[in-house]
Amino acid sequence: MICPVCGNGNFSQIAVLKERLIQEWKLSPEEVEYINRQQGFQCTNCGCNLRAMTLADALLKKLRESRLLKDLHRSKKFRDFKLLEINHAGGLHPHLKKQQNYTFAEFPDVDIQALPYSDKSFEIIIHSDTLEHVENSLQGLKECYRVLKNGGVLIYTIPIVIGRLTKKRDSLPNSYHGTQEEEQGEDYKVWTEYGADFWVELISAGFNLVEISTIGNLDSLAICATKTIETNFQIKHIDRIFVFLSKIRKTAGRGIKKYGVFR
Numbered sequence: 583m584i585c586p587v588c589g590n591g592n593f594s595q596i597a598v599l600k601e602r603l604i605q606e607w608k609l610s611p612e613e614v615e616y617i618n619r620q621q622g623f624q625c626t627n628c629g630c631n632l633r634a635m636t637l638a639d640a641l642l643k644k645l646r647e648s649r650l651l652k653d654l655h656r657s658k659k660f661r662d663f664k665l666l667e668i669n670h671a672g673g674l675h676p677h678l679k680k681q682q683n684y685t686f687a688e689f690p691d692v693d694i695q696a697l698p699y700s701d702k703s704f705e706i707i708i709h710s711d712t713l714e715h716v717e718n719s720l721q722g723l724k725e726c727y728r729v730l731k732n733g734g735v736l737i738y739t740i741p742i743v744i745g746r747l748t749k750k751r752d753s754l755p756n757s758y759h760g761t762q763e764e765e766q767g768e769d770y771k772v773w774t775e776y777g778a779d780f781w782v783e784l785i786s787a788g789f790n791l792v793e794i795s796t797i798g799n800l801d802s803l804a805i806c807a808t809k810t811i812e813t814n815f816q817i818k819h820i821d822r823i824f825v826f827l828s829k830i831r832k833t834a835g836r837g838i839k840k841y842g843v844f845r
């Protein structure tokens with residue numbers, strides 16, 4: 583494996599999860615292991631963790647780019663794309679901001695639940711482990727959908743506990759990421775523990791193509807949600823349905839005459 587951000591081939595591992603969060607989230611030893619890899623397996627050169635590397639790889643795959651993320655701003659194809667990064671996407675931030683059509687939105691100046699941009703403004707939106715900290719995450723995704731152009735893509739990560747379903751923490755004690763303590767403030771508070779049904783929220787927000795990308799295993803998942811050019815697709819299919827229905831109607835009409843139904 584090489585780091586898709588900088589090309590380095592050496593990595594180190596640190597334990598990120600603390601006992602408090604493991605207890606609050608009732609994580610099994612296997613879950614602790616893959617979440618620690620996701621958050622604490624890191625490139626010894628650029629410092630990106632597995633989560634950031636997976637996100638970089640998902641973006642490169644989506645753009646069909648063979649270069650490293652650090653060189654992506656040199657890509658002619660990518661240069662014209664309008665890119666929105668919502669909060670620092672870990673170690674990707676210094677590289678993404680070199681993009682010529684780049685916008686950075688950071689909480690609390692910009693709230694993902696009410697983005698201050700016009701409809702259909704961006705080709706690409708990126709955020710990393712942000713959505714679980716948003717009170718109304720569905721509204722956040724709806725806003726991403728709104729400001730994406732047709733054919734645009736949202737690429738992001740969230741911590742997913744894959745063996746269970748998504749759980750809102752509204753009625754549970756407060757739980758925090760980062761240092762995993764209250765003192766850091768509400769920015770780090772977790773509102774949603776995502777599970778295997780994370781995609782339901784994306785479909786509800788309007789996205790009609792959802793893909794999962796990995797650079798190895800279940801410990802490295804990035805989500806790509808595309809706003810496909812729905813009108814053309816739907817009109818084409820609705821036309822076909824009408825043709826099909828009119829054929830049925832004609833056939834059924836003949837059947838009625840032939841067999842004398844309702845006579």
Ligand SMILES: [Zn+2]
Pocket residue numbers: 585586587588589590625626627628629630
């Ligand atoms: Zn690296």
